[in-house]
Amino acid sequence: AAGRRAMLAASPSAASGLSFRRSEEIADLIDLFSKTQYRAKEVTPRVRVEAIEKRCLELFARDYKYSIIQNSSGDVCGHYPRQIVFLEYESTDGDRDRDSTVQISKLQDLVNRSKLARCRGRFVCPVILYNGKHICRSATLAGWGELYGRTGYNYIFSGGSDDTWADSEEFPEDSEVRNGDSQLFDKVRGHDIKLLRYLSVRYICDLMVENKKVKFGLNVTSSEKVDKAQRYADFTLLSVPYPGCEFFKDYKDRDYTAEGLVFNWNQDHVDAPLTIPPCFSQNLNIDWTQYQSWDLVEQTQNYLKLLLHIINSDDNSGLLVHCISGWDRTPLFVSLLRFSLWADGAVHASLEPAEILYLTIAYDWFLFGHLLPDRLSKGEEIFFFCFNFLKHIVSEKFSAVRKQRRKNSQFRDGEFTVEDLCQLSKPAARISHCMSSSLSSLSFNQSENTILLDIKCEERKMAASSPQMVVWCKQNPAEEHLSQLVNEGRSSSSSSSNQSEQGAAWAGSSPLAVPSRRCPLPTERQVRLEAVRELFLAAYSSTVGLKSSTPSPSGAISGLLEQFARGVGLRGTNAIV
Known part of the structure; x- marks a missing residue:
């Protein structure tokens, strides 16, 4: 990779040509993503999606030895990748022939058994490998309504698809089922716990603002933090409530301005308080008692700092991040973690800005089933927020690898050394x-x-x-x-x-x-993150575009337009309406 970059540096025309092709590749990806939701059981358009899947595997292979968890027909999860990457270790050309570190058949069996434990079958899935620790994503725990519904008539006759329940609003009303038999919960949640332990996950961060998701007066999903049987007592549970995708309609309506945008914590369904163990609430210089007064910028920044602090703990334990379905807030924080660690050179070390951007959009969002067409139609721009937010994490305060300043340096923080x-x-x-x-x-x-x-x-x-x-x-x-x-x-x-x-x-x-x-x-961190953001803004501008809620562009929209222009040489683009 270093040799290739040196060659491109010596050949400006080649570098610009490659940059153009990669920008086109990203724009094509966003264009497709904005029009279709990925479904593993019915890949369409097949040629374009297969190219995306192949490209993701190529990018993972640059830096890692990996195995594949098979989900070829969506039989494990209908909105997970058909080939789920399990990163084993960082690799170089000299050690790619090392023996595998995982019993893939055992892992596949654990996945198949545990999928019923979580909403929409979205089981605990490792997606980032950092210092030998797995950072995982999933949906929340399935409640009795989904669990019994998906193991019943509809689940059997839908060929094992999780889409039948997802599109249905009918739930069993049998009070004996609802209040009695806990054996099924013990069984499926037991498999879920076995998978978590196999992945050495100890920390679970729950982004739900509610303890249980209630629909039509019924508890349709649950959470580890309110499991009555305390099955997850051996894990370190963190309740870090974060607004759902609906809140990002307000972000869009304020012309994509997150500063000053505060979530309404007084809504009836919001009943999950922020709960962080003292071992993680200290040493971050954050007053967590004020979390309900934070705007969207400060809240996202502080939660990211917390996640980085957790994965930098001294033990070798992994982390699970989830919301309800695991396809809105979850990819937001997974992506920010991936970008932040990449900017420090801690993960995906050989990938250039366009490559890490492509991988993150394609794998963390598209192939894990984010409903971008639906979110765009409702103005819930959480996807755009994620990548535009990179401007708020360029500081070394978010670095997982803190650089030691010279002892004899007389400069204060914020000055260079x-x-x-x-x-x-x-x-x-x-x-x-x-x-x-x-x-x-x-x-x-x-x-x-x-x-x-x-x-x-x-x-x-x-x-x-x-x-x-x-x-x-x-x-x-x-x-x-x-x-x-x-x-x-x-x-x-x-x-x-x-x-x-x-x-x-x-x-x-x-x-x-x-x-x-x-x-x-x-800093190099700032350079890398700004490069990624500008690439994203240019591609998003040329495909989806931003839609102002006011007759004329506000300062926020104008500012973004200027960044588009600086990133790709555009002037007065009409892609923003």
């Missing part, structure tokens, strides 16, 4: 080959807060004589930031009162004064 500058040497933030200058040395002067970038005289002369030959190949935002840095530094140095010192420096090198507060260099 030598370590930050060194990120520029990495592929995600390098100076393009086509720039006719090079950084021959880099030094840091704490007393003057100055970065000295020595640029060769010959290259400066070339720039002066043929400025059109010195160009930035804008492959990522870091290069643009560095270009601005050089320009601002040159301007600052030219206005310096010490002309003699400046002249001497320009004779052999170029001192570029860069005030740390005015022009901080972006």
Whole structure:
């Protein structure tokens, strides 16, 4: 992967061509996704969906050895991928022939047995591997209404599909069934617990705002946190109530502005309080008692910090995240975790921004059954919110791999250090080959807060004589930031009162004064996440588009339009209506 990126850096036309093809690939994916819900039992359009499935496997294989949990006809779950990826370990070219670490036949058996325990058959499924820990997703526990209904007449004669119950609003009324026999619950939930233990999951984060989902006065789904038999007592349960997809209609109606948007916690069905064990509520500098006053931005940020804190705990235990059906709020947080860890280089290390974006849209959302056409028709833009939210997690506060600052650094938080500058040497933030200058040395002067970038005289002369030959190949935002840095530094140095010192420096090198507060260099994390977001905004703009609730675009819509333009060179696009 590194060699391929180096080759592309040396060939701007090849890089731009590849970038264009990947942007087209993402736009095609979103276009299809916006028109159809994935169904494993009846894949349509077959050719396009099979290409998406194949592409996901290729992207997983870049960094991991994996096995496949078979769901070829949707017989295990109708809205899970036909080939469910079980990541075993991170791999390199040298160790891809290592023996498998999983008994796939045992795992397949556990999956088949446990699927009845959860709503719509959406069993506990591992989707991210981080430091040997499985981050899993699922739906919540099935209540008696679904459990008995799906094991009865409709389930048998629908060929094992979970769609019959999903589209039905009829539930058994037998009070003896409703209040009595708990043996079936013991059996199916016992299988669910065995699967959780096989995956070494210890922590369960429940995003439901209710204890049980009530429909027509009946409890149709349940939750681990209210299991009367305390079957899940050995797990660490966290109740982190988060608004459902309906709330994101308000987000869309406010012209896609999440700041200041607060959920109404006083609704009758909202009865699940935020409950976090002290071991996780501490050390995050968050006042959890104020969660009902948080707007959508702060709430999402704090929940993500909590999830990252959990997976960075000292033990080797995995994490399960779920809401009710597991196809709205669940992929939101699974995606944010995947992006955040990727931006730190902790997962999917070889994937570029367009590739991690494709994988996340295709696997976490499309192949796991998100109902995007339905959500778009109702204006419930939770899918868009997820990717647009990346701008709110670029800070190192969300980094799972905290960088240690130099002990002798006098800069405070928010200012850059030598370590930050060194990120520029990495592929995600390098100076393009086509720039006719090079950084021959880099030094840091704490007393003057100055970065000295020595640029060769010959290259400066070339720039002066043929400025059109010195160009930035804008492959990522870091290069643009560095270009601005050089320009601002040159301007600052030219206005310096010490002309003699400046002249001497320009004779052999170029001192570029860069005030740390005015022009901080972006971290690699920020560069990577901003690149992903801009790719998404461009693809979403050209396919689905944003629909303003007001006659004329508001500041929020205008701001997004500007980001589209910056990302793909568009001006005045009519894709936003």
